[in-house]
Amino acid sequence: MAATADNLRELHQLHQRAKALRDRMTSGPKTLVARQAALVIRKTALEASRKAVQDSKVQLKKREHSLQAHQSKIDDLKVKLNLVKKNEEYKAIQNQIANDKAAIEKLEGEMLEDMMRIDDQAAALVTEELEFKKFEGQVAEFQTEIESQAADQKTRLEELVAAIVGAEAIIPEDLRERYRRTVKQHGADAMAFIENHACSGCFVSITAQMMNELINNNSLSFCKTCGRVLYLAEEDIANTRRSAR
Ligand SMILES: [Zn+2]
Structure with missing residues (x-):
């Protein structure tokens, strides 16, 4: 075999095909790594959203307990109120009751806000969970694709390398x-x-x-x-x- 232009062109094309294949063989796994990293970031964000809902619920519970404490204090004070003799003491207890009632009113407002926030966060979380699942599925699918291609690409590359060696006889x-x-x-x-x-x-x-x-x-x-x-x-x-x- 002589080094004719046709033979040299064929050898060049084999080199180019091998390079293109090698590029694909490295770019696929690189893209996969990048997508897996993006998935980790999204998972962290999702976990933060889940925790935010939990924190809001804990906050609401705390306010509920606080409200109940003020309520039982009022009940106790009302019992005391019936027992006191002095006008000064009566007024002092009445003041305390008024303070607790004000505290309850404030808590009720805050609890209403808590509940609205929990509703919003929970709705956003549902969307986020769905989007995450979808992305997770896509990444898994891509991984399967990359892995299933790898064996085939390896065989094709070996064939090309062998063809190059053969064509280099010129x-x-x-x-x-x-x-x-x-x-x-x-x-x-x-x-x-x-x-x-x-x-x-x-x-x-x-x-x-x-x-x-x-x-x-x-x-x-x-x-x-x-x-x-x-x-x-x-x-x-x-x-x-x-x-x-
Ligand atoms: Zn040149």
Whole structure:
């Protein structure tokens, strides 16, 4: 097998397909990690909302107990009121009763606010719980998808790597080392076709001599500027064939 433009293009495409696949194989799990992190944040927020409802309920209970305490105090004071003889004491007890009644009134107002707040928080919590469940389901689904794709992607990558090794048979022995270094440096971008007499990797024009080499020589040519392996674009091959006729 010779390093013809067609063979080189095929090798380049294999490198590109392998790179695209490797990119997908890393981006999928990365996205999953990001979504799982978002899920943790939402779970923390949900737990805070649950706790807020609980706190409001505890607050309401405390006020209820406080109200009952004031009520029984009033009951006790009313009993005392019937027993006192002195006018001063009578007035003092009446004052105390009035204070407790005022406290009860204040508590009733606060309890009404508590109940309204609990209703609002509970309604918001229901929505939040539903949204969380939905998101949790989506993340789990995505994870399953990523995991089920992983095995298939691994097989496909192995196939591509094997195909690359096979296609690399066109690289002349004496240029293998240089080719390897170029692939190591540029990855799937290690090869570039010629477009308008310029390297499509670095866009620097190539000499007429170089162009002739590429047309006549089925060996490897490297871009003198960026070092990429060059090959003729399909239209250039067509032009060459036409002019040769
Ligand atoms: Zn170049």
